Amino acid sequence: GTDGDRPFIAFVLGGPGSGKGTQCSRIASDFGFAHVSAGDLLRNEIASGTDHGEWILEIIREGRIVPSEITVELVRKAIESSSAKRVLIDGFPRCEENRIAFEKITGTEPDLVLFFDCPEDEMVKRLLSRNQGRVDDNIETIKKRLKVFESLNLPVVEYYSSRGKAHKINATGTEDEIFEAVRKLFSSLRL
Numbered sequence: 001g002t003d004g005d006r007p008f009i010a011f012v013l014g015g016p017g018s019g020k021g022t023q024c025s026r027i028a029s030d031f032g033f034a035h036v037s038a039g040d041l042l043r044n045e046i047a048s049g050t051d052h053g054e055w056i057l058e059i060i061r062e063g064r065i066v067p068s069e070i071t072v073e074l075v076r077k078a079i080e081s082s083s084a085k086r087v088l089i090d091g092f093p094r095c096e097e098n099r100i101a102f103e104k105i106t107g108t109e110p111d112l113v114l115f116f117d118c119p120e121d122e123m124v125k126r127l128l129s130r131n132q133g134r135v136d137d138n139i140e141t142i143k144k145r146l147k148v149f150e151s152l153n154l155p156v157v158e159y160y161s162s163r164g165k166a167h168k169i170n171a172t173g174t175e176d177e178i179f180e181a182v183r184k185l186f187s188s189l190r191l
């Protein structure tokens with residue numbers, strides 16, 4: 001259950017190109033979740049020309065992780081300003097530091113963690129063939145993003161697995177097949 005007035009919170013994790021964003025859109029429309037993407041929040045900061053914008057762009061271009069002070073605050077505000085009863089947080093927490101800062105600042109833990117598990121070669125293939133290529137969708141940056149994912153993000157997945165909160169979804173198939181697996185999971189969790 002959730003504490004007080006806060007919405008039901010699901011963290012959605014997975015490597016770059018595992019299909020987090022794609023599946024989150026479908027979950028949002030079929031299951032009534034609001035979709036908060038950490039990457040989109042950061043790209044909005046860049047687009048709106050805030051003080052931090054140029055600096056964030058540099059970090060994203062290099063495939064590194066944006067400091068926790070910035071991301072945690074953006075995510076917290078997005079949750080606070082949403083009126084939805086259920087929220088998907090896509091691409092967050094990215095590292096143990098993110099996770100700990102979020103839990104400290106909000107005083108809450110997620111109700112559910114989804115982990116989209118996909119082999120590296122498949123993720124690389126998807127990112128390189130993305131239609132409107134992003135500044136970080138070149139092979140050099142993709143390799144860095146994969147390294148960062150493995151060294152910093154996987155420990156977060158392991159932490160939540162050890163607490164029985166993370167649910168692994170095989171993210172190798174077609175979009176429809178993956179969404180079917182999500183549906184089954186949600187139905188078994190009565191969501």
Ligand code: AP5
Nearest residue numbers: 016017018019020021022038039064066091126130174175
């Ligand atoms: P972010 O925007 O989160 O990107 P990412 O994690 O690298 O993942 P992507 O958005 O590229 O992929 P996805 O898994 O969402 O897959 P998608 O559905 O798009 O982060 C970008 C950067 O921002 C980070 O590197 C970091 O610098 C910074 N950042 C973000 N969050 C942060 C945080 N919390 N703290 C600090 N820094 C942070 O699909 C990918 C492609 O594959 C699409 O073209 C799609 O159409 C296609 N596709 C999807 N599913 C399938 C399928 N089943 N079969 C074939 N193709 C598919």
